[in-house]
Amino acid sequence: MNVPMEQGILLAAILFCLGLTGLLVHRNIIYMLMSVEVMLNAAGLAFIVAGSAWGEADGQVMFIFILAMAAAEVSVGLALIIQMFKKFRSVDINKASTMNG
Amino acid sequence: MNILFYIAATAAIVSTLMMVISKNVVHSLLFLIVSLFSVSVVMFIIGAPFVAALEVIIYAGAIMVLFVFVIMMLNLSDEEKRKKRLMKSKIWIGPSAISLILLAEMVYVLTAQPGYAMGQEVVLPVAVGELMFTKYIVVVELAAFLLIAGIIGAYHLGQKEKTVHHRYLKNKNQEL
Numbered sequence: 001m002n003v004p005m006e007q008g009i010l011l012a013a014i015l016f017c018l019g020l021t022g023l024l025v026h027r028n029i030i031y032m033l034m035s036v037e038v039m040l041n042a043a044g045l046a047f048i049v050a051g052s053a054w055g056e057a058d059g060q061v062m063f064i065f066i067l068a069m070a071a072a073e074v075s076v077g078l079a080l081i082i083q084m085f086k087k088f089r090s091v092d093i094n095k096a097s098t099m100n101g
Numbered sequence: 102m103n104i105l106f107y108i109a110a111t112a113a114i115v116s117t118l119m120m121v122i123s124k125n126v127v128h129s130l131l132f133l134i135v136s137l138f139s140v141s142v143v144m145f146i147i148g149a150p151f152v153a154a155l156e157v158i159i160y161a162g163a164i165m166v167l168f169v170f171v172i173m174m175l176n177l178s179d180e181e182k183r184k185k186r187l188m189k190s191k192i193w194i195g196p197s198a199i200s201l202i203l204l205a206e207m208v209y210v211l212t213a214q215p216g217y218a219m220g221q222e223v224v225l226p227v228a229v230g231e232l233m234f235t236k237y238i239v240v241v242e243l244a245a246f247l248l249i250a251g252i253i254g255a256y257h258l259g260q261k262e263k264t265v266h267h268r269y270l271k272n273k274n275q276e277l
Contacts, residue, residue: 003147004216005219006214010211013207015113021197022120025197030168037160041156056224085175
């Protein structure tokens with residue numbers, strides 16, 4: 001059960017970088033929101049690894065707050081995606097670059 | 102237990118990579134769910150069973166169901182053809198290089214230090230609850246504010262735009 005702490009942090013870093021790549025590469029806004037979810041999840045995993053390295057519960061408490069934040073962010077973000085799809089009939093964010101107020 | 106950690110970590114990385122490079126939105130969403138399950142297994146192995154359960158229930162249960170419903174509502178059949186030209190190598194090679202540089206820096210920083218073995222003990226939900234409602238009580242209330250704001254914002258953004266505010270006052274956006 002003695003997993004080194006560096007390897008847990010390394011897993012979180014790899015997942016974060018994959019999410020960042022997805023966020024930068026895609027122009028489809030649903031993919032971008034999913035990549036943001038991956039990045040938030042990786043940050044929470046880093047908190048939990050650091051918390052369990054010292055046997056403290058602080059990391060898990062922080063993960064619960066990240067979870068609440070992700071839930072609020074996703075609900076607002078998906079409502080915005082629905083509004084954008086109604087307005088432009090597309091989920092491509094290049095279409096939204098011409099919006100004027 | 103070590104080998105289980107490596108298997109779950111590999112599954113998480115592979116499924117996240119497949120999520121990024123998959124061309125179908127629904128396939129991508131299913132790969133994301135697999136990735137969340139794998140990360141949940143990792144959390145369980147390193148001694149955090151409570152948040153592993155929360156990850157499955159809230160992330161893979163509630164948030165992903167929201168994504169599934171929105172993708173079903175949007176009916177993205179004509180979007181699939183347009184995606185073919187978006188994945189040329191010219192587009193993804195720059196962001197991937199930047200991310201790889203960032204990852205290489207993090208790997209260097211992590212491997213330059215002496216190793217630190219994680220603790221043996223499992224942190225139970227009792228400790229989490231005690232800490233959350235004593236030391237972090239203000240943050241819990243802030244999270245409640247944030248959730249209320251999220252509910253009101255999602256309701257406001259999701260409702261239909263009114264066409265007529267009054268008998269003589271038409272909404273200008275609707276006339277176009």
